[in-house]
Amino acid sequence: MSLLQSILQITADLALGAGVLLVLTGAAGLHRLSEFFMRTHAASITDSAGAGLVILGLLLRSEEFATALRLLLILLFLLFTSPTASHALAQAALGDGLKPRTGKPHARDGAQTP
Amino acid sequence: MSGWMLIDVALFAILLCSGIAIAKIRQLFAVAMLSGIFSLTSACIFVMQDAVDVAFTEAAVGAGMTTVLLLGALALTRTREKLTPTARSVPALLVALTTGALLVHASGDLPAFGIEDSPVQTHPVTERYLVSSVEEIGVPNVVTSVLASYRGYDTFGEVVVIFTAAVAVLMLLGQRAPREVRERAAPMRDRQRVLRVIAKLLIPFILLFGLYVQFHGDYGPGGGFQAGVIFAAGVVLYALVFGLDAARAAVPMRALRPLLAAGVLLYGGVGVATLLLGGAFLDYDLLAAEDPVAGQHLGILLVELGVGITVTSAMIMLFYGFAGRGIGRGVGRS
């Protein structure tokens, strides 16, 4: 095992670990944050940075070109679809009368809209 | 406990939680979404148990098509169910518990999970599929060779079932197809632009991916069933974003109806062709003179194409059936 290989291995592990940590952060935020629009923010951490770093970590591990290509396609697909989905979701929620809570933490008018 | 087992246990926990939530929650919208989660999790379990083709199908069909069809049905019915009276739930619970206890007792006679000398693994057919199929059929994906060649007759039956079900749904829901079109003012601002641009960008690649899955099924997970659903998913996305009428103009019903039958006919036609060549029904060896393996390849290609065509048109027709029935009634929001 050459030096380059071990550097590659360590970088891959670091990227994977950081990615999973971000995914976990996003999931914890999704679980803990108090209101819908805050939760979209948490979910988007999973979709962008988390997914990107996990796939980067796998990319550094992959040995064949075909595998790397598929990983890149997955990343590209996620980068196209998740922001679109979040955008459409937030637009729909806003159009439906759900209001983002701004200003003081007591104002809970939008959060309870059924 | 090995790491694999930990993963298994965690997946089972997610599956059980979502299953119980499906039983408890009464807002049917939420239940439909949870059933999507349920399907995705079960597909993950299929991957863990080496059934990659099954996971592929379950993800595309169970999580994709079933959820869309459930939502389509919910749009046409009530979205909140009534409270189940105790008079109904207690006997049902008792029956379920008794049956479950009996089944758990009976499961003691099953071979232990994953052992190498279970009846399934020691049966002579295992050797045939996993070792001889290389010379007989020459396709690396054994699932494809079993599906399309060894058990081709069986698969033909399944395709006919899908054909029949699609025809039946069409009969039930297709009658009142031309629903009234409500006149609507043109939107002042185009706030849906993001979704539309992205969908326009993605749909060609989805269709291309469907073709890849169709023809790569010999070498990796995939095949006609999966490709058909992915192709249909592309059309469904088009219908969702650009409207049903636009989708109906692009993929008209009068093209789908013949295609639905054409797939079954192609499959059956290959069988008849082998009969005429002097062999048994679906005996692909005879399709290429002097080279059974080439004949098998050709046969599997044609048969999978037939499956793909039927499944694609059946899925699109099912979606049109439910979506076209919409009369524009409001849906109670949770």
Add this chain to the structure above:
Amino acid sequence: MSLLSYYNYWIAIVLMMVGLYVVMSHANLVKKMIGLNVFQVAVFMLFISLGKVRGGTAPILDPAFTTYSHPLPHVLILTAIVVGVATTALGLALAVRIHEAYGTTEEQDALKRDDAESGAR
């Protein structure tokens, strides 16, 4: 040991019973179809776990591997899934038609209306 070698089947059985309970106790026809789906997936899991070999890999032949899980359950379940969605669609279509005819998808209400109509005649 017995717990570790059978838990797959037990999970499948528990899920089956959840599905069975929903089908039997809930009156809403769409919910019944969802319960049927849960039951169906549980049966699939039982089948697939019968084909699995510990240390095996997916039955796509590759010179790097020697042990494969059995492909036959995969084939049976693969087709069953697609047939399952076709039959689910048929059931949902029936539920939609019942809703149009009776104005409800609750089994009891529909039956009550049937009784009332036959009694009035």
Add this chain to the structure above:
Amino acid sequence: MLLAATLGLLVAMLLALARAVFGPTLYDRILAVNSFGTKTVLFIAVVGFLAGRPHFLDIALVYALINFIGTVAVLKLSHYGEFGASASGEHGDDL
């Protein structure tokens, strides 16, 4: 490392499931389901490497695709009450 990553993803999936079960609004559930889908995509990708057969990544691609279509379908339905509406409807501009 791969195993730890898989387990981390599973914990994240469980948290997303909890949000999908407890709501409270419909949009919270949609968000949770969408996020759950992204996590399963990553899960399948990592498990492929863990099993030593990473060329099954096609499955992960299908998951991503289905996840997107499912989200759009739910949004469309919850917003219009039907699938058939064309995109340029009376309130078609706010999706």
